[in-house]
Amino acid sequence: MRLRGVRSSRNVEDRRGMTTRGGAMGGIGLVGVLLILGISYFTGVDLTPILEEQTQTVSTEPRDISPEEEQAAQFASQVLATTEEVWTQVFSQQTDGSYTPPQLVLFSDVTQSPCGGASGATGPFYCPMDQKAYLDLAFFNTLSQRLGAHGDFAAAYVIAHEVAHHVQNQLGILPQVDQMRQQSNRVDGNALTVRLELQADCFAGIWASHIDGLMEEGDLDEALNAARQIGDDKLQRDAGRVPQPHTFTHGTSEQRSRWFRTGYEAGDLNACDTFGARQL
Secondary structure, eight states: OOOTTOOOOSOEEEETTEEEESSOOOOOOTTTHHHHHHHTTTOOOOOHHHHHHOOOEEEEOOOOOOHHHHHHHHHHHHHHHHHHHHHHHHHHHHSSSOOOOOEEEEESSEEEETTEEEEGGGOSEEETTTTEEEEETHHHHIIIIISOOOSHHHHHHHHHHHHHHHHHHHTTHHHHHHHHHHTSOHHHHHHHHHHHHHHHHHHHHHHHHTOGGGOOTTHHHHHHHHHHHTOHHHHHHHTTOOOOGGGOSSOOHHHHHHHHHHHHHHOOGGGGOTTTOSOO
16 A cells, blocks of 8 residues: 555544553443454454453553554554545535544553443444544554454555444444344344444445555455455354354455445445345
């Protein structure tokens, strides 16, 4: 991804100086399910009980930031800036509203949000209550080394996906789905979440379609591979489980990569109506 000359975003909150100590962590919260969605990036296993019982507090202590981590932070800030440019343009051209960008919170190991506590194990997530996306930069290594999603554009896709949840929030989609999930049983709630996540993948594809000048050869393949690597079916197989579609919260590898490509090829919000699609 060509980022030389791309500005850094001002919407970055750096909490990387915080470390963990023993203590009590706040509850999951009304929309804490979004944290569980992040966990499924790693295992595809429902860890709600563990998160509800987890205890930890955060204290601020000096911590050395490696050059590699600083470079990753700069990368994340620049990618966030590209999403700001793209979605400002898309909202202007395709909606009646204007776009207000989210903040990106960079943290190490553990942090707090209005949606509940988060650790590096939860993966990236978006909290609609404060309209912030949360990212432990160590996830980039996990993405490449553990999940098999290599390349800088795979990492950019992860950021674009979380920003896409903010886009859903701004469009009023996220609160509607949260309300429907609260009124649904677990299986139906999971099915709604899958449609929400696939739409976020499609929105991430729209972002990619608008930054062609920044993309290098192979970048599209990196994003599509990342989408495949974090499909629920693959994650559950990698965890030694037989895939169980009723437990899926993100969609299959095929679905995730296909909806990203749909957004990329169309560049249009109307192409990303996963809730109206008969077949995902």
